[in-house]
Amino acid sequence: MVSWLFRRRVLSPAVWGILQGKKDPSWLQLEQKTGCLNRVFVTVRQHTSTSRSNKFDVTDLTRPHTWYPTARRKSRKVVLHVGPTNSGKTHGALKQLQLSSSGIYCGPLRLLAWEVAKRLNKAKVPCDLITGQEKDEVEGAKHKSVTVEMADVTSEYHCAVIDEIQMLGCMTRGYSFTRALLGLAADELHLCGDAAAVPLVQELLKVTGDVVKVQYYDRLSPLVPLKVPLGPFKNIRTGDCIVAFSRYEIYKLKRYIEKDGKHLCSVVYGSLPPETRTRQATMFNDVNSEFDVLVSSDAIGMGLNLNISRIIFSTMKKFDGIEMRELIVPEIKQIAGRAGRYGSKYPVGEVTCIHADDLPLLHSSINAPSPILERAGLFPTFDLFFMYSRLRPGYGLQHIMEYFVENAKLSDNYFITDCENLLKIAAVLDHLPLSLHDKYLFCMSPTEMDDEIVSQGLTQFAQNYAERGIVHLREIFTPGMLQVPETHTKMKELESIHKVLDLYVWLSYRLEDAFPDRDMAASQREICSMLIEEFLERLGWQKPSHRKLLLRRSSMSQLSGEVQLNPR
Numbered sequence: 002m003v004s005w006l007f008r009r010r011v012l013s014p015a016v017w018g019i020l021q022g023k024k025d026p027s028w029l030q031l032e033q034k035t036g037c038l039n040r041v042f043v044t045v046r047q048h049t050s051t052s053r054s055n056k057f058d059v060t061d062l063t064r065p066h067t068w069y070p071t072a073r074r075k076s077r078k079v080v081l082h083v084g085p086t087n088s089g090k091t092h093g094a095l096k097q098l099q100l101s102s103s104g105i106y107c108g109p110l111r112l113l114a115w116e117v118a119k120r121l122n123k124a125k126v127p128c129d130l131i132t133g134q135e136k137d138e139v140e141g142a143k144h145k146s147v148t149v150e151m152a153d154v155t156s157e158y159h160c161a162v163i164d165e166i167q168m169l170g171c172m173t174r175g176y177s178f179t180r181a182l183l184g185l186a187a188d189e190l191h192l193c194g195d196a197a198a199v200p201l202v203q204e205l206l207k208v209t210g211d212v213v214k215v216q217y218y219d220r221l222s223p224l225v226p227l228k229v230p231l232g233p234f235k236n237i238r239t240g241d242c243i244v245a246f247s248r249y250e251i252y253k254l255k256r257y258i259e260k261d262g263k264h265l266c267s268v269v270y271g272s273l274p275p276e277t278r279t280r281q282a283t284m285f286n287d288v289n290s291e292f293d294v295l296v297s298s299d300a301i302g303m304g305l306n307l308n309i310s311r312i313i314f315s316t317m318k319k320f321d322g323i324e325m326r327e328l329i330v331p332e333i334k335q336i337a338g339r340a341g342r343y344g345s346k347y348p349v350g351e352v353t354c355i356h357a358d359d360l361p362l363l364h365s366s367i368n369a370p371s372p373i374l375e376r377a378g379l380f381p382t383f384d385l386f387f388m389y390s391r392l393r394p395g396y397g398l399q400h401i402m403e404y405f406v407e408n409a410k411l412s413d414n415y416f417i418t419d420c421e422n423l424l425k426i427a428a429v430l431d432h433l434p435l436s437l438h439d440k441y442l443f444c445m446s447p448t449e450m451d452d453e454i455v456s457q458g459l460t461q462f463a464q465n466y467a468e469r470g471i472v473h474l475r476e477i478f479t480p481g482m483l484q485v486p487e488t489h490t491k492m493k494e495l496e497s498i499h500k501v502l503d504l505y506v507w508l509s510y511r512l513e514d515a516f517p518d519r520d521m522a523a524s525q526r527e528i529c530s531m532l533i534e535e536f537l538e539r540l541g542w543q544k545p546s547h548r549k550l551l552l553r554r555s556s557m558s559q560l561s562g563e564v565q566l567n568p569r
């Protein structure tokens with residue numbers, strides 16, 4: 002198994018050597034001189050030098066900057082572009098990216114990655130798009146636009162941009178931003194975001210030898226918090242954007258607003274395919290379209306430029322995957338900051354809430370500074386898990402992860418990101434005859450284990466994969482394989498099936514990397530078409546309008562290649 006992992010380049014030569022008993026720290030020093038540094042090798046050297054013994058402590062995560070030797074070989078020029086929303090931070094950084102001979106943009110959302118790729122390609126700078134769900138390679142491209150999880154920390158770039166850098170502190174995704182921050186091997190690294198991240202970034206980069214410069218920006222157009230709430234829906238006007246936090250609420254608000262026939266609403270939310278979201282946003286931005294109101298999730302909060310005159314919060318609470326909680330200052334400012342964008346139709350933005358009770362929180366947050374970020378997320382790499390598993394051969398991945406969470410040694414600037422969900426996935430996988438690497442890969446997938454249908458979807462895929470290895474997705478996904486709880490509404494069922502499909506696409510890309518001869522894209526299309534038919538039949542939806550509705554609300558439309566959405 003070890004040699005198989007080594008051949009597949011899952012394990013680095015240094016770890017391979019150590020596990021074979023052929024390598025020791027002096028060999029490692031030699032390897033450094035020959036320039037064959039790699040992530041784990043450096044980790045090992047770090048442990049040997051700090052503990053002054055040859056016994057390395059794999060749970061010592063106090064020097065994560067040493068995991069990225071390609072970046073450490075560079076003296077990076079880091080520019081922090083910070084300021085309030087709508088102050089031109091990203092614009093400044095993207096201009097540099099566009100001018101560079103090679104580069105990478107790392108964003109927090111698929112849509113942002115998609116927009117940047119489009120912008121660069123339009124400016125005749127060929128740019129690949131790589132997200133968890135799509136890989137769009139452009140001939141001759143030396144630029145990439147990616148979601149931050151997909152950032153490649155082994156290639157070298159002239160310029161790199163990380164957007165929304167304050168997400169270093171995110172409980173679940175923080176480690177991906179930390180990885181990009183420490184690991185991108187770029188001559189110039191541009192970081193865009195909230196000033197609250199400045200002290201932490203400066204502290205983290207003290208040990209890397211990078212030169213850090215901070216560039217402050219001011220808001221380009223005013224944002225006015227209104228003293229009165231929206232009140233009844235008849236007060237909605239053209240240019241309004243109502244923000245809600247679930248797909249169910251979004252469609253409910255759309256129905257209410259459209260009921261009296263005065264307005265038509267575009268909708269934007271995170272899991273809509275980028276094309277559909279862009280189409281919805283374009284319809285809203287187009288003065289000649291009938292779609293004059295936007296109903297959106299907080300997916301608009303990050304970086305999107307829309308013709309919004311007034312942001313209206315439908316609630317100031319959201320479910321964050323763990324609990325229902327009040328919105329925090331940075332979230333409120335990010336979302337509110339979408340109103341009155343510079344260069345848009347509305348030179349002054351306004352913000353309010355539907356309910357008067359929510360106004361005090363809005364007003365106190367809008368001009369409050371974001372709390373200073375104190376720690377960045379971190380998560381152990383596969384290599385560390387693997388090395389630990391060699392010391393404890395009987396342990397499953399769940400056990401190993403738990404051990405790391407409890408025993409990892411961290412410096413004060415870091416925290417281990419929340420891995421509740423990962424542990425739940427690992428618990429399922431540990432019953433299956435899968436390699437540790439495959440289990441790790443499944444754990445990193447976008448699987449919400451609290452969603453019963455999604456959890457079934459993952460389990461079935463993993464079982465199939467364990468029993469038969471990779472097969473065409475068409476064979477893995479069979480009609481009726483997912484048991485839908487009786488309490489689920491059709492909408493909820495549809496939402497969960499989206500997530501399963503997104504998950505399968507994600508997995509298929511990862512597995513495709515291991516088995517490059519498979520045509521996953523064709524399988525995805527096949528599955529999606531089949532799924533749509535099966536779904537319509539089961540719901541008893543026979544009319545063409547039903548099909549249109551399903552496609553409109555579903556990421557399946559993009560996957561199946563059927564994106565002919567007719568607004569009415």
Ligand SMILES: Nc1ncnc2c1ncn2[C@@H]1O[C@H](COP(=O)(O)OP(=O)(O)OP(=O)(O)O)[C@@H](O)[C@H]1O
Binds near residue numbers: 306
């Ligand atoms: N110098 C400029 N010339 C033309 N347009 C600009 C300039 N600076 C910013 N803009 C435009 O102003 C809008 C806001 O800029 P940008 O998205 O860079 O702001 P930001 O500070 O990154 O915003 P946020 O943090 O809210 O995402 C964008 O539409 C951008 O294209």
